Amino acid sequence: MPSDAPSATRVRTNVTSDIREAIMRGDFVPGQRLIEADLTEQFAASRGAVRSALLELAADGLVERVANRGARVRVVPLDEAIEIYEVRMAVEALCAAKAAERIGDAEAEELRSIGSDMRAAVADGDTMRYRQLNQRLHQRIREISGQRTASNVLERLRAQSVRQQFKVATMPGRPQVSLPEHLAIIEAICAGDAEGADRAIRVHLSSVMDAMRKASEN
Amino acid sequence: MPSDAPSATRVRTNVTSDIREAIMRGDFVPGQRLIEADLTEQFAASRGAVRSALLELAADGLVERVANRGARVRVVPLDEAIEIYEVRMAVEALCAAKAAERIGDAEAEELRSIGSDMRAAVADGDTMRYRQLNQRLHQRIREISGQRTASNVLERLRAQSVRQQFKVATMPGRPQVSLPEHLAIIEAICAGDAEGADRAIRVHLSSVMDAMRKASEN
DNA sequence: CCCGCCAATATTGTCAACAATTCCGCCACC
DNA sequence: GGTGGCGGAATTGTTGACAATATTGGCGGG
The missing domain is CATH 1.20.120.530 (GntR ligand-binding domain-like)
Incomplete structure (x- = not known):
């Protein structure tokens, strides 16, 4: 798994990784709401891509999602x-x-x-x-x-x-x-x-x- | 996890769980392709829901997804x-x-x-x-x-x-x-x-x- | 002054159509 | 007879609009 391909097909930047790194870097603090529209703008991606990303990150345990109330950075007590x-x-x-x-x-x-x-x-x-x-x-x-x-x-x-x-x-x-x-x-x-x-x-x-x-x- | 709630709020059946259980039950054999259109019909859900489900199951390690080539039940050697x-x-x-x-x-x-x-x-x-x-x-x-x-x-x-x-x-x-x-x-x-x-x-x-x-x- | 209801708003969930990609069989060509 | 390109079909990926749901702030009653 090349995390940094030199010139390869990383033209299309992966939104999931971007958000993941932003969370791990601390750009989003625990408990902070992650609103799809905002992320769409911030990462210049379609809403569908953002949705997929949040879904994946939720499976990874990095964000919490509650139905109809959106996602937020999971706070780990x-x-x-x-x-x-x-x-x-x-x-x-x-x-x-x-x-x-x-x-x-x-x-x-x-x-x-x-x-x-x-x-x-x-x-x-x-x-x-x-x-x-x-x-x-x-x-x-x-x-x-x-x-x-x-x-x-x-x-x-x-x-x-x-x-x-x-x-x-x-x-x-x-x-x-x-x-x-x-x-x-x-x-x-x-x-x-x-x-x-x-x-x-x-x-x-x-x-x-x-x-x-x-x-x-x- | 009630697989058959008697009357409760399980009106809207969760597609992800359904597919997950189908895989674990063996309805889908390892390596089998999971075509979105087929699942849409089989589980009477929208394609979007099926897509989300496959995404989530991929994060769970139950299915493998390759770009533009769809999902299949992951085969564990x-x-x-x-x-x-x-x-x-x-x-x-x-x-x-x-x-x-x-x-x-x-x-x-x-x-x-x-x-x-x-x-x-x-x-x-x-x-x-x-x-x-x-x-x-x-x-x-x-x-x-x-x-x-x-x-x-x-x-x-x-x-x-x-x-x-x-x-x-x-x-x-x-x-x-x-x-x-x-x-x-x-x-x-x-x-x-x-x-x-x-x-x-x-x-x-x-x-x-x-x-x-x-x-x-x- | 406080509390519960109600409309307005913000946000997520769903859907259907369209675009892009891959796969497969076929045919010309070497 | 094998091989490489070339459509057409199948499938996934994306987009935008619309519906459903939760939140917020104001308003009237107690």
Whole structure:
């Protein structure tokens, strides 16, 4: 799936992706109404296309639709965010374990390289870069695991909790906490230690969940 | 979900559910083309409604859509079915563990009652009834677990693999194998043994996966 | 001063016709 | 005899107008 085809048939921009990205980027805040007419204008698409997009995004759990009352960006309360993370923990642990079983030398080097970059980003206090590396690490682990279904599920769940994830990632001192957890995950996977990778992922996501709870106490 | 509401507001029957059920029931076989005009006639709905339905079902992973070439019932190859079951294992294990932690006396009695019914159904050789009870057991465990997100994910995955599940369930001698596994799950959950419930679920789903592999060797 | 009704408005849902695309059989041509 | 183009049919995609439904603000009664 080429997310950025160089010159190919991406002439006709996909409205669904546009709206999805707008939501995940935060252009639309949770709870905000998404009125078809407005979106039609904003994205220069037909109403039918907008309708289809909203339908698809509703299936993805990103927007809520109630009959005859339209769509709005779904607001994920804390307890539901926790549930999402509990599922993520189970599925990411599966992916990490599988990745540990299947990893090759080149891929191991790549993961370690991401680890080094993360260390550097934390040392420089570059939170944004760390966030990107974090996402890339998790994505790469999923890819190495070869579990397409698990990847789909995780991608879906991540989209739903991207806001909470952002809140946590930008907490002061948070990178210092999560960096060693990430490095532990990388080491376990590269060592082919499925059991250890499973544990390391769970430790990491537990830590994220704790931080999430703390963040919401404000 | 009342499939046959007696008098309620089910005047306007939902096309999406109808098609979904038709697929899961096997009225449409995997790979079969789903032509909008035909569905329009068959379900007495407008083409727009059918289109929306196909869009939604595609998001659910039940049908495949390619641009300008229409929709067809998605065919799930064995290796993908296995992946689906690996994810199910992870998530159902989570649900079982949570259910074990939260179960009350009334619910425990209900689960045990399902267990007895299953025993009876196997003794009578009533495979269909056993299948129903099986589904109800898993569903009830999800409900008791209180994990909405996990339930959604599982419901989705179950819809995709319902065909394989059927193949396995109707294998001769299969109920005799899975009955004790189910009873073990029930006992662990009722005993409040989260760890044991997790293990029991994994044992059971591993067994299903093995059976699935054998079934596809034909 | 507050509350429930009613019309006006905003918004979504549905429909039918039209445009664009792909598929399939046929025929000329090599 | 095989191959490549060329219509015609089938099917999906899009558009615009219309119908159905919910929301809002005002108005009169209590």
